[in-house]
Amino acid sequence: MKKCPVSQLDALFASVAARQKLYIPAGEAKTAAFQPWQEGMKLTDALNTVRSAKDLFFPQVENLVNFKVTGKQIEIIENRDPSEPFVVFGVRACDCRSFDILDKVFLCDPVDTYYKTRRENGVIMTLACTEPEETCFCTAFGIDPTDPAGDVSCWMDGENLYLRANTEKGETLLSELPMLSDGDAPAADKTVFDRLPLKNLPLDKFGGEHMMELFKYEKWAGLAESCLGCGACTFVCPTCQCYDIREFNTGDEIKRFRCWDSCMYSDFTLMSAGQPRPTQLERFRQRFMHKLVYYPSTHDGEFGCVGCGRCLQKCPISMNIVKVAKTLGEETT
């Protein structure tokens, strides 16, 4: 394990940024975001960014391909957004786990080459949590926020940043940083995590066995009742992966791009025959069934949620996966 005095953090960032683009969580607490590092930029006070680290690998809008029509000829023009090597620092354990989930979707056959390129180009430097929020419940999914994964895991105390390379990419990165010296992080104080109010989220009944029972569960109506059908929860979620493919006619050519979609939207997976989930109830159910039931049922019981708590903070009407899980869990246990 390596260390670097906190006072040298700027130098460390500068050194990383000299080789490739570096993103760090910065900005005011309520609008924190992963931003390209610049001289003088400080880490945010917020535990987590508003948008997750997912954005750097699976951006909200991404060009796919262009078409040009001349007479009766259609020309296909490659138009990928260029992807270059980058490092993202300060990813929390929850966001880091989301890449396991996203990888299983995007890297299985057929491979999503747009995502894959970014995954290959990106080095993830995680940062262990010391002061969780009341909305955190990553531990419910077996995540240890004090020992995050990633290419490089980091710990920070008042004096030092400790770094541990977990992968070859991580090793390479650390080897290029001259200000690092050897040193081990002190053992993490985990007591605060035991006090987290949501740590015992009942998840036993989810995962596929009770799929139809849960699907038909009558309390969905009450849960979905006041859902506004906005996409706030989906767009701040580190694991939501649905997108739509659209085209934009510039007059000269057609630009095909993809952008995030939300199962909460009334036109999600709209087909010529109509909307398969005609009311908000079905759409709402889809989102939570996907995270808690469908995904684990096809991925060895792994949940599609990492407990980052963003949706708890951002839902306009404070309806969220915890309330859903508790309502469903309580009835079926």
Next chain:
Amino acid sequence: MQKIGVFVCWCGSNIAATVDVQAVSDALAKEPGVVFSTNYQYMCSQAGQDMIQDTIKEYGLTGVVVCSCSPRMHEATFRKTCEKAGLNPYMVEIANIREQCSWIHKDKETGTEKAIILGRAAIAKVHLNAPLTAGQSPVTKRALVIGGGIAGIQTALDIAEAGFPVDIVETKPTIGGKMTQIDKTFPTLDCAACILTPKMVDAAQNENINILSYSEVESVKGFVGNFTVTIRRKARYVDETKCTGCGLCTEKCPQKKVPNEFNLGLDNRRAIYIPFAQAVPKVATIDPNYCTMLKTGKCGVCSKVCTAGAIDYKQQDELIEREYGAIVAATGFNPISMDKFDEFAYSQSPDVVTSLEFERLMNAAGPTGGTLLRPSDGTHPHTLVFVQCVGSRCDGGEKGKPYCSKICCMYTAKHAMLTREKYPDTDVYVFYIDVRTPGKNFDEFYRRAVEEYGVHYIKGMVGKVVPENGKLKVQASDLLGGQQLHIDADMVVLAAAIEPDKSARPLATMLTASMDTNDFFTEAHPKLRPVESPTAGVFLSGACQGPKDIPDTVAQAGAAAAKVIGLLSKDQLTCNPCVANSNELMCNGCSACEKVCPYGAITYIDKDFRGPNRTTLRRRVAQVNPAVCQGCGACTVACPSGAMDLKGFSNAQIMAEVDAICK
């Protein structure tokens, strides 16, 4: 995908001189959907039209773009051309490459480039055009004439003669209008009453004419062919059906001090009155502002003397609703108020009168029995000064009117001439800016006044009139003589400008007919459609459209009648198909569109829609009456959801044009 044909017109050299028409048709041939593109010397010629028709048939065109002059010029022509070839006329778009391109650019390269872009925009639009079919609406075969002056009477008579029923609504107790107050008419000097009253009687006796006197239009709904008009029949406190017009009541009424409006307040009438002897209908009317009985409940003399039992103090205003196919505005004019012209001492001396008052002073039925006497002392005036253009031709001032009132020169000549004829001992001066006499026998008439009757015409304006010792001291300039004049006059007559009647503005709002800044009704076209208002089904007769003398008024009244007859003789009207339509699936029922619709074309219904999971949802949705909608598009922007769109100018079509132009 449409199959579009592009036809580029040279317009001789009008377009071809600054636009390379070959380059344009070549460039447009490459646009998506274009299957045929050509250019030709005169597209609007028979040969050009034939070419379009042949191409439509040969290539099975579904859309046509003509790059030519303004659509205001030939859009209708080319639509008809295409219709004859079996193409829906609304599948035609015009690219205006003459007025908005070749004529304003000198450089051929620039002009060609722009013409191509305009052509592309038209092609982009036509891609989204949909065939439109004009709807039909029935025509109510009855006309309404608002105003019962000579204009209204003539229009009504002409319409009635053609066999259609007409209602005349007149706000006064009698029809006849201003002409009843005039003594003699220029240039023939025949008696106005002698030519007018027979027409009034004709109107009253014509089976097709229904006179609603002492009535006002309260509201107008509907549209061409289908107007519904609410008319307020004001309470005259006399039963029209019983009153015989004997006039006994008007003699016995003890309230004698009511200014007589017929004589412009130069004498008095009673509280119950018949405006003048030849009034039509000849029915008494009680003036509620003066009648003691109506004000205090004590009197009842008229009721006692009326043998017909026609007096009814309890009569109320009555609202009647009628249907019409056409409406004619004939609301006439009034002389402007002299309040702002105190330099002429109108308010200071009763001997300063307006021309219309002078008319009454000369009239045998007037307050002086036709003898010209000074209102102040009843003496015979010896020196008279006529001032022309009082309030006419004032540039931009708040005081007067910017326009020429047209009739003043002639009636002043008439007054001067009549005065000199009847009273050769008088000196008559006329001050003028210009004397305007364009009309048959008008200039001859004016010259007679000067040459035969010795009227002193002086070019120049009167600066001031000061009453002094029973005389009116007139200070004026003689522009030709280059001197200041001081005349001690006995009377001064002011040729007051005329303005539209005050009722015209609210009426225009009800009719949604437009007006100019002077409150004259606007014609649909100043030259080509002078008697139609831009609002379909509304026609203009007489001075409400602009200052007019009697011959012009009668001519225009007849013309308006001809237009009405043309309309009423149709059984069905074809509607403009470029109307708004509401997509009920997106309509919120919020009423924003209804509020901005100037025609009341939008109504709401509650309608059941299929909801998710086999449910039924009842929603309030807008409905557009295509016969009423005029296609302005105000609703389309007021609608936040975009449920309201306009056929022929849809959101998608306009945006396609924008895209093509900005590309």
Next chain:
Amino acid sequence: MQELIKAKAVELLENGVCDRVLGWKAGEFFYDVTPAVFRSREEIEKDFVFGPFCGANMSKYLIAESRKEGKIAAFLKPCDTYSFQQLQKEHRIRRENVYAVGVQCEGMCDIDAMKAAGIKGILGADGDGGTLTVHTLYGDKSVERKTVLAERCKCCKSKKLLGCDEIIGGQGEELESNRFAQVEKLEAMTPDERFAFWRGELSRCIRCNACRNVCPACSCEKCVFDNPASGVENKAAANSFEENLFHVIRAFHVAGRCTDCGECSRVCPQHIPLHLLNRKFIKDINELYGDYQAGADMDTRPPLVNFQTDDPEPSVVHERGSEQ
């Protein structure tokens, strides 16, 4: 207050005045209350809350609820009642199916304001009146209530409860508020500064549509941004133009109808001060066409479907700008 409201809710249900009650349901924490429909005394007694975090504007739910069978009782705060009336004016709410209970309000708190004050891991809060004691994972903290009021409540325009069948907590008055202060500040900037300000704000937009979906004025059956035929439809802002487009068009569509309830800014996950766009329109309307408060009455024509023949010309925008 909460007890009064709960008792009223039970009373209305049991007296048969209504068969449903729209109110706020307790969440995991003290601040994450959810609007909910209650159907029984038990439900009300268990979960019904009214407190400093009941910020959600309940009026929009009444569009759908009032179309259902039966009658729903709704508890509406003063700002909710403005939206309630505005929606009735637009024929969106069936008034006869709603029993409206006005609830007086002391201003709602903003959990993010607490967090911005550096309080982490918030578990609960106590204390009426001026000071709140906040229990956190890291011990208790105390905070002045007025410092954690929602932005919109700090410049509350009115405590008036409009068009209610019944009122709890007393009728209030319209207030003198300085709600246009921030708009004025922006107006005083140079165009370059304003452009930079709004780019900074709007570039954070993730087009989650929370602002639109929560907005009582944005209650179109089909939003133009969801309608492929509208020509402006998009699911995500592909670039700065589309970010501007969405917010300008949205503000324009609610102009003259927005009651300034401030929900758009409350729900924005990125804390974009969207209410400033709406307030700009309100301020312009007040200045150019005379004071107008959407929802304040049922009769006045909304300013964008109205006109005066002597309205100022659009060039007023250029002239006003050049004075600065």
Next chain:
Amino acid sequence: MQVNQEFKPTIVAFCCNWCSYAGADLSGTNRLQYPANVKIIRIPCSCRLNPMFILRAFQRGADGVILCGCHPGDCHYTTGNYYARRRMTLLFSMLDFLGIERERTRVEWVSAAEGAKFAATMNEFVETVTKLGENKRLEDLRCKS
């Protein structure tokens, strides 16, 4: 200031069918010149102009957008331009509020008789927009190729 002579702004002029489009025709009939950058789109009335069209024009590369309609009081549809006037005033104010150059948008009332005014207005507007330069603040880079 050095004005870029090469820059030819794209100007979209929305003209109401009854007054301003006819006014534009008249300026053509009278051979009054104005720059070819101005392209006219005919709409039935100024009240047909949806703010979306203006934004669309900017998106697609317009550098200035002008609306011409009948003079207030003279609207063929009686009241259309009064509504248009309010809508445009508020829209322009909002664009200004967002820091977008207010000189890029304009409303001018042009009657069917005012061919000279139409040409003069267009000349002036083109000059103003040319001085401003390219529209950068409301552009969609996808449309610039």
